[in-house]
Amino acid sequence: MASTSCSQIPLRSTSFLKNSVLSGATHVLSKGFYLYSVLIHPPANSRAPQTPISAAMQEDKGLIVETSDGKSKLRIPHVLSVAGSDSGAGAGIQADLKACAARRVYCSTVITAVTAQNTVGVQGVNIVPEDFVAEQLKSVLSDMHVDVVKTGMLPSLGIVKVFHRSLKQFPVRALVVDPVMVSTSGDVLAGPSILAGFREDLLPVADIVTPNLKEAAALLGGVHLATVDDMRSAAKAIYDMGPRNVLIKGGDLDASFDAVDIFFDGENFYELRSPRITTRNTHGTGCTFASCIAAELAKGASMLSAVRIAKRYVETALDYSKDIAIGNGLQGPFDHLLKLKSDVRNSCRPRPFDPDDLFLYAVTDSGMNKKWGRSIRDAVKAAIEGGATIIQLREKDAETRDFLESAKACVKICRFHGIPLLINDRIDIALACNADGVHVGQSDMPPKVARALLGPEKIIGVSCKTPEQAHRAWIDGADYIGCGGVFPTNTKKNNISVGLGGLKDVCVSSRLPVVAIGGIGASNARSVMEIGVPTLKGVAVVSALFDRESVLVETRKLHALLKETALSVK
Numbered sequence: 256m257a258s259t260s261c262s263q264i265p266l267r268s269t270s271f272l273k274n275s276v277l278s279g280a281t282h283v284l285s286k287g288f289y290l291y292s293v294l295i296h297p298p299a300n301s302r303a304p305q306t307p308i309s310a311a312m313q314e315d316k317g318l319i320v321e322t323s324d325g326k327s328k329l330r331i332p333h334v335l336s337v338a339g340s341d342s343g344a345g346a347g348i349q350a351d352l353k354a355c356a357a358r359r360v361y362c363s364t365v366i367t368a369v370t371a372q373n374t375v376g377v378q379g380v381n382i383v384p385e386d387f388v389a390e391q392l393k394s395v396l397s398d399m400h401v402d403v404v405k406t407g408m409l410p411s412l413g414i415v416k417v418f419h420r421s422l423k424q425f426p427v428r429a430l431v432v433d434p435v436m437v438s439t440s441g442d443v444l445a446g447p448s449i450l451a452g453f454r455e456d457l458l459p460v461a462d463i464v465t466p467n468l469k470e471a472a473a474l475l476g477g478v479h480l481a482t483v484d485d486m487r488s489a490a491k492a493i494y495d496m497g498p499r500n501v502l503i504k505g506g507d508l509d510a511s512f513d514a515v516d517i518f519f520d521g522e523n524f525y526e527l528r529s530p531r532i533t534t535r536n537t538h539g540t541g542c543t544f545a546s547c548i549a550a551e552l553a554k555g556a557s558m559l560s561a562v563r564i565a566k567r568y569v570e571t572a573l574d575y576s577k578d579i580a581i582g583n584g585l586q587g588p589f590d591h592l593l594k595l596k597s598d599v600r601n602s603c604r605p606r607p608f609d610p611d612d613l614f615l616y617a618v619t620d621s622g623m624n625k626k627w628g629r630s631i632r633d634a635v636k637a638a639i640e641g642g643a644t645i646i647q648l649r650e651k652d653a654e655t656r657d658f659l660e661s662a663k664a665c666v667k668i669c670r671f672h673g674i675p676l677l678i679n680d681r682i683d684i685a686l687a688c689n690a691d692g693v694h695v696g697q698s699d700m701p702p703k704v705a706r707a708l709l710g711p712e713k714i715i716g717v718s719c720k721t722p723e724q725a726h727r728a729w730i731d732g733a734d735y736i737g738c739g740g741v742f743p744t745n746t747k748k749n750n751i752s753v754g755l756g757g758l759k760d761v762c763v764s765s766r767l768p769v770v771a772i773g774g775i776g777a778s779n780a781r782s783v784m785e786i787g788v789p790t791l792k793g794v795a796v797v798s799a800l801f802d803r804e805s806v807l808v809e810t811r812k813l814h815a816l817l818k819e820t821a822l823s824v825k
């Protein structure tokens with residue numbers, strides 16, 4: 256069998272290659288696929304990494320391509336977590352599931368113990384009978400293709416033995432051992448009797464072992480570890496017990512230290528250092544760290560890069576969740592999905608998109624604001640006070656940093672008034688300021704991609720001139736379309752106007768609500784709304800509001816006129 260080139264894993268020597276058993280095969284190199292790997296399983300006593308030389312990831316979906324019998328299948332990278340349940344859901348199986356989900360890897364679970372646990376401590380532990388742990392292992396491993404196994408709480412020597420036997424029966428690509436023994440609250444999760452199981456059975460077959468300070472001390476027979484130098488010596492001593500790599504976590508170092516971890520691959524020491532985040536929400540960092548390593552290995556990363564990504568991920572999640580309050584105890588959980596950010600008031604839109612929001616749609620223009628000497632936020636405030644029902648920031652020539660600052664301020668104003676705020680074109684700005692959505696043109700970011708980036712709850716509008724474009728926008732998951740320019744306009748030179756006839760054609764065919772745009776103001780808004788097609792929900796206005804001395808007065812005037820027209824059209 257032939258081997259592919261080995262770019263991902265730093266192989267120790269070519270003799271390793273010679274001694275290795277090659278399995279797998281070279282696979283499809285067709286459109287959209289990377290070349291699949293040859294998996295190399297080193298001989299059992301080898302210290303070489305067991306991860307694959309390269310993983311076959313489908314470019315945009317993070318899926319693995321496998322072929323057998325000439326057919327290719329898509330598979331999601333898969334981690335099996337063998338661990339205990341934490342009822343408070345900050346650590347254990349629950350942390351593993353969340354970490355894998357956040358890293359976009361499938362996670363199956365074998366539960367070894369059920370703990371009654373919260374932010375105060377561990378109130379009870381119920382160990383799952385050995386034969387039932389064995390049954391769960393068999394259910395998963397006999398049926399599913401598991402790439403990497405990660406172990407957490409293994410509460411008895413018997414369970415370690417059962418697990419070790421299963422691994423021999425169903426070998427996997429890599430084994431990540433988090434030798435959980437004591438919770439941070441000081442409660443014992445696995446007694447000293449399991450140390451023999453770690454030393455004799457698991458460490459010799461582990462690709463990486465990730466003890467915290469107390470666990471490293473226990474593995475080494477009770478030495479005292481208090482400094483980074485101690486961690487280096489411990490990493491070396493634990494490496495001598497057989498694992499291919501060792502990571503000693505320094506979360507429990509004195510608070511005056513950075514968050515320092517020591518990674519040792521048998522040749523080099525790496526000091527992984529990040530600022531220590533001041534937070535009580537560190538419960539489950541260890542489980543998360545190990546799961547993230549497993550997830551990255553499952554995707555095909557090298558061990559060092561998996562460890563680096565895991566460290567960065569934990570740091571980001573802690574920083575993001577540093578102020579959240581769950582439970583009343585000393586150590587709280589953090590948010591793996593980086594969504595529960597503290598400023599809840601600013602991050603929630605009060606209600607979902609309503610097509611009637613399109614009634615009086617105000618679109619700001621940086622040039623006009625400059626001309627009249629007003630800031631974007633003053634323009635937005637005045638438009639809202641005058642009756643605008645939705646705002647779009649269209650800042651074609653603003654510097655990104657300034658634009659973001661203004662956009663953040665406008666989000667606050669709009670939230671306060673319950674008015675949706677959209678950003679023209681700039682998905683990055685919309686994400687960074689947590690706007691309610693975006694408006695894109697035919698040559699901007701495709702609505703499907705914008706949706707994938709922004710998520711299901713954001714508003715996406717698309718400019719359309721024809722029924723075909725309107726149909727496409729509907730298929731692509733837009734929320735509304737902007738149709739125009741209805742009349743010639745200064746804001747878009749060389750833009751072909753569709754006229755009232757073109758607008759009507761689009762409105763009649765559109766399954767999405769429509770807002771008319773282009774050269775609309777007090778003089779012609781009535782004629783637009785009088786086309787009388789129910790999908791037409793309002794008018795979008797730039798110059799007639801913002802290229803005027805008083806935005807407030809002009810918006811009020813137009814709002815009154817639209818109201819009047821709405822009554823007469825009904």
Ligand SMILES: Nc1ncnc2c1ncn2[C@@H]1O[C@H](COP(=O)(O)OP(=O)(O)OP(=O)(O)O)[C@@H](O)[C@H]1O
Pocket residue numbers: 346437438439466467468504505506507514515516529530531532533534537538539540541542543544566569570573
């Ligand atoms: N306050 C903090 N700021 C930044 N990183 C931290 C902090 N606390 C822990 N870490 C990092 O989190 C990771 C896990 O380390 P830690 O020593 O907390 O593991 P653990 O004790 O096994 O965790 P747990 O038992 O709570 O699940 C390490 O990379 C560590 O450096």
Ligand SMILES: Cc1ncc(CO)c(N)n1
Pocket residue numbers: 338339340341346347348370372407408435437438439444538539540541542
């Ligand atoms: C179930 C479980 N596993 C691991 C840990 C370590 O954080 C914990 N506290 N609880």
Ligand SMILES: [Mg+2]
Pocket residue numbers: 439467506507537540541
């Ligand atoms: Mg800890």
